[in-house]
Amino acid sequence: MSTIGNIVLVHGGFVDGSGWQGVYDDLAGDGFRVRIVQNPTLSLEGDVAATRQVLDTLDGPAVLVGHSYGGVVVSEAGMHPNVAALAYIAAFAPDKGESVGTLIADPAPGTPVPPILPPQDGFLFLDRDRFHDAFAADLPEQQTAFMADAQVPWGVDALSGAVTEPAWQHKPSWYLVATEDRMIPPPAQRAMAERAGSTVVEAIGSHAVYVSQPGVVAGLIREAATV
C-alpha cells in the first residue's frame, strides 16, 4: 500500500481558501504536502488555470479536492497528469457539457432553494440574513456572521462554465455527502456521486462541512490518498 503525498484543495463560491484551515492542519500534521488554490471564482476558465498552476509545481501525484463549485473546477482541471484521484466535498460533479447553471436549473419540488440574490453587475451574493441557515447551520453564529460579511462575489461566468472532459470518467473519485446541506440537496449529491462511480461517504453536516468537520473531510482525503 502506498500513499499519494500531495493534496490540492479548491474552494467553491462565496468563500475563499481560508476555510480549508482545519483540513490543512489535519493533513499537514500527518506529513502530507497540502496546497490551497485561491481561485478567483470569476470564470471556470480562470479557476481551472489557477488550479493547473498549482498542479504544475508538484513533484508527484496528488489528490485534487473540490468543495461545492470547486467540484466543477476539479472535474475540468483533474485531467492534469499530476492528479491521481479526485475528492468531492458536497460538490458539483458535472458531466460533459454541464455547468452549475444547468445542474441547478430544475430543482426537485420541495427542495430548499439557496437564498442567492439576483446578479449585480455580473456577480452573485448570498442573502446575509439567511447565510447561517443555508450555508453553515452547524457553525457558531458569530463565525457565520463574519463569513456572510466577508463573501467573495461569485461571477456568473463561473456559474455557466461547462465542463469539457470530466476527469471523474478517467480517475478514481471519492465523494462526501453532507446530509444537512441546504445549498446542494443531498439527493442531488448522491445522484452525482453515483453517476461518477465514487466511493461515497455521508456525514451529518451542513454545506460548510469542510469547516465544521475538518477531521471527517481529512479522513476521506486520506483514504483517497491511499492506493
Place this chain on the structure above:
Amino acid sequence: MLLITAMPPFAELLRRHRHAARLTLEQLAELSGVSGRTLSDMERGRSRGPQHRTVTALADALALEGADRKQLIELARDGRLRDHWKRPTGLCELPRNIDDFAGRAAELAWTQNLVRDEDSAAVAAVGLITGPAGLGKTAFAIHAGHTLRPDFPDGVFFLDLFGMSSRPLPVDQALAQLLRALGVPDQQIPPDIAECASLYRSLLRDRRVLVVLDNAASEEQIRPLLPGGGLGRALVTSRRLLAGLEGVRRLNLGPLPLLDTTLLLTGITRDRGASDGESVLTQLAQLCGGLPLAVRIIGNRLVSRPAWSAAELVIRLADDERRLDQLKAGDLKIANAFRMSYEQLAPSARKVFRRLALVTGHDFDAALAAVVGEISVEDAWDVLDELIDLGLLQDSGAGRYRFHDLVRLFARERLKAEDPAAEREAIGGTMTSWLLRMATTAGRWFEPAYGHPDQPDADLADLSSEEEADHWLRVNVDNWLGALGTAASDGRHSAVLDCVESLDWFSDRWMHAPHWHEVFSLGVEAAAGLGDPVRQAGQLNSLAWVHLLPRDDPETALRYTTEAMDLATRSGSTAEVASALHHAGGALRRLGRLDEATASETRAAEMFKANGDFDAYCHCLGALGTCLRDAGHHAEALERYLDLWAFLNDAGSGVTPSVAAFVRPIALARAGECLGLLGRRPEAITKLVEAIGLMEQAQSHVPQAHALETLGSLLADEGRKDESSRAYARAAEVFEAVGDADASRRCHDLAAAAP
C-alpha cells in the same frame, strides 16, 4: 419462562448481614459509599457479580471479618463467573445498551431511514459507520441496534470482528457464529466457506433480522457477512472506508458536538457526590475534543475518585495540551485522558496495566493478569477492578477483561517507555510458558494416559474438573494459540509438541473449532525440529483427522496420511503406520474408493490387534463393516459386525470399558441393518430393538436416531404400520433433540404417512 427463580446466594447473604447489622439500605449506602440503587439491585439478585472493590466496601461497612468476610467476597466472585458460564458464548447477543448514551440523533435518523427504505432492499441493505478510534462507533451501533429492535422481530445480532487486533476474526469463524445465532445446529454448518455464506444469505433474505458487525478489518472479511437483498439488514462499523465494498451506504461519524459532549459527561458523573458546576463540566467536555472515549475515561475518573475536583482536571488537561500541541489533536486528547487516570494508579497497578499489553488474545482473566503482573490472583482482582472503575479496562462478560484498542496502544507505549527491554522479554517469556503449561495441563484432562494431574505446578490456575479444563481451553484459545506461535518461533519445540500432543483428545470434543489445522501444523514443525519422525507422523495423522472430519476434505487428508505413513514406516512405528492406514481408509471411503479403503482398514486392524491396541482395533472393524456395506457386500459386512459384537462381549478382549459400551450397540445396529438389506427382516428388527435399548442407556443419541429410522422402515416393510409409525415418531424426536431439523422433519413426515 420461569417467573420465580431462586435468589442467588450472594443476594441472600448480603441481606442477612445487613439485617444483622440493623442497617437500612440507605444507611448501608451511606456507610459504604455504594449507591442505594446498586445495593438494591444486588439484594434483589439483579447484579449477581458486583466488582471486588464494591464488595470490599460493603464488607468494611458491615464490619465483616474472617470467614464471613471471605464468604461474601467469594460468593461475589462466583457470581461474576456464573454469569459468564450461563451466557452461551457465540450466540451473538447485542450488548447491553449504554444508560447514559447522549447525542447522535441525526445519525440515528440516518440509520432508521436506511433500514426502513423499502427501495433499498436490493442494494443498500448495509450501513457502514466509519471514523477514527474513540468516536464511539461501537457504542453508537449498539445504541442503534436497541433503538431499531422493533423493526426486526426476528432478532438483532452482534458480532465483534476484532478488525484492529493482530488476529481479526476469520471469516469461517464469523459465519459459524452467526449461523449458530440464527439457529443452525453445529453439525449442519457446512465445512466450506462459500456454502456457509450462501446458507447465511438465504436465512437473511427471509428474516427480518439486523446484524451489527462491529470493527470490520477488511473488505474480504466483511463481504461474506453482508446480506444480499431481501429482509435482513446489516450495520457495520470500521475505522476504514472499505472502499472496495459495493452497494453499502457509509456514514462518517464526526466528533460529538459540545452540547452533547457536556450532556454525556453530566450523565456519567450523575452519581458523583461532589457538584462541579456546569461551566467546569463544559470546559472539561471541550477539552475532550468531542471524543466519547475521552469523555468516558475522564468521567469515570471523577466518579471513582469523588474527592478530586473537576476544576483541577481542567487545568491539568489544558496544560498538557499546550505542552504537546504539536501532536495530532485527536490522539493527543485521548492520550491525555488516559494519562490522567494512569498517573493516579499505585505504581504496582500501573505495572500490571502496562504489562497486560503483552497479552495477545482478545481478553484475559485475573489468573493471567496475576502472571504478567507477578502478583497473587487476589491482588490481581483488586487491580483489575480499579482499572475497570477508571474505564481503562472493559468488563467482557463477568470474569474476563479487555482493552479498548486505543487503551492497549497507550499501555504498550507506556510499557516501552517505562520498562527495560530485558524485563519486557522476561515477562513475555513467563507468560508464554505459563499459558503453554496451562493448556497442556488442561488438555491432559482428556487424555486417557493422564487425566487429572496429581501435582500440577504450583503457579498454575486450579482446574478441578473436566468442565473447568474444557472451559479454560475454549475461552483462552487466543491466548494459548498466541503462546504456541511465540514458543514455536523461539524454537521451543519440546514445549510446543508436549502441548499440542496433550490436545489430541480434547480436539475431538471441540471438533468444529477453526484452529486445529494451525495447532497440529505447529506440532508437525516442532516434531521435525526435534528430529522425531514418530511424533511427527503422529501430528501428521492428527492433521489428516482435521481434514477428514471437521473439514470434510478427504483429498487433503490423504496427502497427510501418505506423509505420515512414509515417516512412520521409515522409523518403524507400527502404531503410527496403523493410524495412518485407518485415517487413509476413512478418506478413501469418502472418495468412493471402497476396495482400497477396505484393504487399508484391514491392514490397520491387523496391526492394531498385533500391537495390543484393542480400542483402535474395534474402530477399524466397524469402519471395515461400513466399507463393505457401502460396496454392497452385505453378507461380508454382517460378518464383520458380528465379529465385532462377539469381540466386544468377550470380557478378556482388552477393550477399554467405556469404548466397548459406546461401540457395542452401534455394532449391533449395523448388524441389524445388514440383515435387513439381506431380506432377513424379523432378525434385523430384533437386533435393532436391542441396539436401540442399549443406545438409550449409553445416551448415544445420533446413532440411536439413525437406528430408529432404519427400524421404522423395516417395520413398515413387514406391514407393522403402527409400530413403524411409532419408531419414526421417536426418531423425529431424537433428531430434533440433537438439532438435526431436516432429518427430524423427514421422520416426522414418514410417521404421519403410515395409515
